[in-house]
Amino acid sequence: MCPAGRPKSFDQTAALEAAMAVFWAKGYEAASIAELVTAMGIGRQSLYDTFGDKRTLYLTALRHYGERAVASTLDVLTGPGEPIDRLRAVFDNWAEVQACPDCKGCFMAGALAQLDRNDAEVCALVDELQQSLIDAFAAAIAQAQSAQQLRDDIDPAELAVMLTAVGHGLALAGRAPSNATTVPAGVRATLALLGIPVPTH
Amino acid sequence: MCPAGRPKSFDQTAALEAAMAVFWAKGYEAASIAELVTAMGIGRQSLYDTFGDKRTLYLTALRHYGERAVASTLDVLTGPGEPIDRLRAVFDNWAEVQACPDCKGCFMAGALAQLDRNDAEVCALVDELQQSLIDAFAAAIAQAQSAQQLRDDIDPAELAVMLTAVGHGLALAGRAPSNATTVPAGVRATLALLGIPVPTH
DNA sequence: CCCGCTCTGGAATGATCGTTCCAGAGACAA
DNA sequence: TTGTCTCTGGAACGATCATTCCAGAGCGGG
Numbered sequence: 001m002c003p004a005g006r007p008k009s010f011d012q013t014a015a016l017e018a019a020m021a022v023f024w025a026k027g028y029e030a031a032s033i034a035e036l037v038t039a040m041g042i043g044r045q046s047l048y049d050t051f052g053d054k055r056t057l058y059l060t061a062l063r064h065y066g067e068r069a070v071a072s073t074l075d076v077l078t079g080p081g082e083p084i085d086r087l088r089a090v091f092d093n094w095a096e097v098q099a100c101p102d103c104k105g106c107f108m109a110g111a112l113a114q115l116d117r118n119d120a121e122v123c124a125l126v127d128e129l130q131q132s133l134i135d136a137f138a139a140a141i142a143q144a145q146s147a148q149q150l151r152d153d154i155d156p157a158e159l160a161v162m163l164t165a166v167g168h169g170l171a172l173a174g175r176a177p178s179n180a181t182t183v184p185a186g187v188r189a190t191l192a193l194l195g196i197p198v199p200t201h
Numbered sequence: 202m203c204p205a206g207r208p209k210s211f212d213q214t215a216a217l218e219a220a221m222a223v224f225w226a227k228g229y230e231a232a233s234i235a236e237l238v239t240a241m242g243i244g245r246q247s248l249y250d251t252f253g254d255k256r257t258l259y260l261t262a263l264r265h266y267g268e269r270a271v272a273s274t275l276d277v278l279t280g281p282g283e284p285i286d287r288l289r290a291v292f293d294n295w296a297e298v299q300a301c302p303d304c305k306g307c308f309m310a311g312a313l314a315q316l317d318r319n320d321a322e323v324c325a326l327v328d329e330l331q332q333s334l335i336d337a338f339a340a341a342i343a344q345a346q347s348a349q350q351l352r353d354d355i356d357p358a359e360l361a362v363m364l365t366a367v368g369h370g371l372a373l374a375g376r377a378p379s380n381a382t383t384v385p386a387g388v389r390a391t392l393a394l395l396g397i398p399v400p401t402h
Numbered sequence: 403c404c405c406g407c408t409c410t411g412g413a414a415t416g417a418t419c420g421t422t423c424c425a426g427a428g429a430c431a432a
Numbered sequence: 433t434t435g436t437c438t439c440t441g442g443a444a445c446g447a448t449c450a451t452t453c454c455a456g457a458g459c460g461g462g
Contacts, residue, residue: 169366
């Protein structure tokens with residue numbers, strides 16, 4: 001029962017995060033095993049032993065992204081505070097992340113952009129992540145509307161779809177060289193359109 | 202001077218469009234020369250003779266997309282008719298295109314998603330196309346605002362950035378299996394947010 | 403007719419890919 | 433120490449990749 005022998009010596013999570021960064025920056029096809037091995041700081045054989053093949057590693061990395069980045073956005077949306085403040089916080093955070101010089105966009109948006117519709121597993125995972133985002137947005141929107149903090153002439157579910165689309169679109173813009181100016185502008189316009197006042201900080 | 206010999210026998214534009222479709226659907230890396238040759242309906246050697254190597258072909262296809270799809274959107278935005286109607290027409294058209302079952306999203310959005318920031322030529326081309334779209338949007342928005350057809354409390358340039366982001370986001374959503382429901386919902390919310398009445402057709 | 407251009411497709415090249423096999427070294431339990 | 437598991441990295445495999453060379457055939461102008 002008790003496993004004898006040398007124990008695993010590298011941080012599995014750290015390695016996965018390094019792999020995620022490579023896939024994130026270069027996409028699935030363009031990321032080579034050699035690159036992944038170097039970035040993860042482990043041997044090639046350890047990679048195959050621990051994570052299986054390339055596609056499985058990609059899937060695991062995508063799932064990890066969902067449990068980290070997406071989940072943190074979900075936490076903000078469903079967290080404490082006024083609903084309207086939570087919505088604004090999400091966009092402020094996006095603006096900050098997507099406007100930095102070496103921004104890589106959004107991993108999920110990238111996965112969506114090169115989605116192979118024949119790959120059922122990836123499709124299902126992406127769909128699940130996206131749906132959870134939309135649901136969280138819709139809930140926060142509905143709360144903000146009942147609290148009279150947001151115009152209530154728009155269906156929360158449809159507005160939620162539209163706001164995630166904005167997020168993905170800004171994530172694409174974040175990959176372009178001009179991201180430092182475009183992304184904040186897009187966020188400002190979005191908040192203005194929603195009637196969310198921008199604090200003078 | 203006058204060139205003797207067998208004349209080129211295939212339609213160069215049609216071949217380019219077929220290549221564009223392949224790149225569009227699968228992305229740059231995943232599209233192989235064999236696939237391109239088959240789709241274009243020409244011999245392998247003819248491809249290299251006419252279009253150069255793979256990257257050049259990709260660049261040409263992207264440029265062609267700019268001269269076709271992007272330009273047609275530009276025509277709508279700068280065309281005749283009330284400014285507000287032109288804006289609505291663009292989104293209606295997007296909704297229709299992105300909601301069809303075998304939708305491939307937007308070629309430029311795909312190019313953006315897997316953009317290699319070290320490739321100056323592709324970056325420049327993408328940036329040019331995107332900028333022309335933003336400018337056309339901004340002009341139409343400004344016109345609609347002066348004509349009192351659109352709320353004028355938002356900067357046209359920033360709103361234009363945001364609307365192209367929506368377009369790209371919807372193009373990503375268009376690649377997902379659930380596009381038939383999400384895309385129209387997103388468009389409806391966008392038009393509602395802008396205060397553009399949806400005709401009951 | 404023949405020359406110059408095009409077309410096509412098989413064959414070969416060299417590179418890179420993902421993946422597996424293997425041998426040696428390291429680390430812990432019994 | 434011995435055994436068992438892990439680590440690493442070299443070597444090899446087969447597949448696929450983009451690209452080039454080449455030989456044969458098609459077509460039009462001189």
